[in-house]
Structure formats: structure tokens, C-alpha cells
């Protein structure tokens with residue numbers, strides 16, 4: 001069987017471990033065991049995953065609603081989890097077009113759930129690897145108009161991708177002026193020991209995982225204009241209520257949205 005479509009149940013996968021953190025049902029024993037090891041290192045990882053979903057919803061609502069973006073390219077989509085990005089975007093703008101991309105066979109197996117959108121809009125799914133950004137861009141052109149603004153979502157993805165700066169630069173270069181990038185990224189800034197132990201769990205299972213500090217994450221936005229409030233802990237990005245300071249150590253990631261001038 002093709003390695004890229006083999007579900008490979010005996011080895012943990014990033015998407016299925018994340019599904020476990022979110023309380024989903026689309027994972028195997030190997031994923032649950034690895035995820036439990038992460039839970040020992042980072043007892044609040046479930047909260048962090050939920051806050052990450054909250055950021056997707058707030059950023060997408062802002063981009064589709066207040067800003068008026070009509071096209072979304074979401075790379076590292078994950079196993080469908082309601083509400084999915086297209087549901088949030090199309091609630092604001094029924095004619096929004098969304099292209100989802102992931103390299104995980106379980107996400108591919110569930111991709112149909114990502115394609116049930118509004119009749120006015122369109123959703124598509126591309127099974128591809130982020131380390132091949134040109135392939136993604138070529139396929140996305142079938143659905144998205146690259147002369148109109150596009151919101152590129154790289155949420156909870158880049159710490160899992162070798163060569164993440166080059167990948168991001170290739171993608172951003174292809175976007176027209178007035179496009180946006182929404183990103184969240186793992187950091188060891190708040191809980192260095194917990195994150196070191198977490199990285200070990202992934203790496204020992206052959207899964208690349210590379211956290212970055214705030215400055216390194218801000219570097220992804222070089223040449224772009226950061227929307228308020230800039231690069232902030234995930235749960236603080238345009239939070240409806242100011243979260244307590246104690247939450248920062250529990251949600252070990254930063255989020256930001258930038259505009260390509």
C-alpha cells in the first residue's frame with residue numbers, strides 16, 4: 001500500500017494524537033499511548049488543544065467577517081472537528097472558498113466531512129505534504145483565485161514541519177497583496193521542562209517536533225504587518241475576556257495573524 005495513504009495503526013500519528021487530546025474518536029491504541037505520555041509531561045495539553053481550536057474560530061471569524069476575506073487555504077487541517085474552519089468562514093460569508101490540506105491518511109479518510117459546505121461557496125481537500133509547498137499551490141489554484149486575497153492558515157502545524165521558514169516563504173510569496181497568514185506555533189517559553197519532555201515523546205516515535213521562542217515565531221511574519229495584538233499566547237489573541245496569567249504556562253504556544261502588504 002502507498003505509504004502516504006496507509007493508516008498504519010501501530011505507529012502514532014500527529015493528527016490522531018491531537019484527536020485524542022481533543023476527546024475525539026479517530027485514533028488507535030498507539031496514538032492514545034503516545035498522547036498519554038504527552039499528558040504526563042504537559043497535564044494541560046487538552047486545554048491547549050481546545051484553546052488552539054478557539055484561536056482558529058476567532059481568527060477565521062475576524063478574517064471572513066470584519067476583514068471580508070473570501071478565500072482560505074488551511075494547511076495541516078487535522079481530523080474534522082466541529083466547527084471546522086469552513087463552517088466558521090461560511091457562516092460569515094456563505095460564498096467563501098476553502099481548500100484544506102493535510103498529509104495524514106486519517107484526515108484523508110474523513111475528508112468528505114470537510115467538503116459539506118454552503119451551495120454558494122466551495123470546499124476542497126488536497127492530500128499533500130507541507131514540505132512540498134509548490135505542489136500544494138498548484139493544486140489549490142483549481143479552487144482559489146490567486147489574484148484575490150487569500151487567508152493562509154498554518155495553525156498548530158509549523159513545529160511539525162522541517163524547513164518551516166522556507167515552506168512559509170514559498171507559500172506567502174505566491175499570495176497576492178492584501179492576503180493574510182494566521183498561525184499558531186508551539187513554544188517552550190513558558191514551560192521549558194514540560195515541552196522538552198513532550199518533544200522527546202514525539203521524537204522517540206520518529207515524529208519531528210521543533211518548538212520556537214517568540215522572536216523565532218515573529219520571524220515568520222517578516223515583511224508582513226501584524227494585526228493587533230501581535231504575537232501573543234494563543235488564548236490571548238483577541239480573547240473575549242482577558243484570561244488569567246496562570247493560563248500562559250498551560251497553553252504553550254503563540255498565535256498571530258499578519259497581512260501581506
Ligand SMILES: C[S@@+](CC[C@H](N)C(=O)[O-])C[C@H]1O[C@@H](n2cnc3c(N)ncnc32)[C@H](O)[C@@H]1O
Nearest residue numbers: 015018076077078102103104129130155156160
Ligand atoms: C496539531 S494538528 C492541528 C490541526 C488543526 N490545524 C488545528 O489547529 O486544530 C497538526 C496537523 O498538521 C498535520 N501535519 C503535520 N505535518 C504535516 C506535513 N508535513 N504536511 C501536511 N500536514 C501536516 C497533521 O497531520 C495534523 O493534522
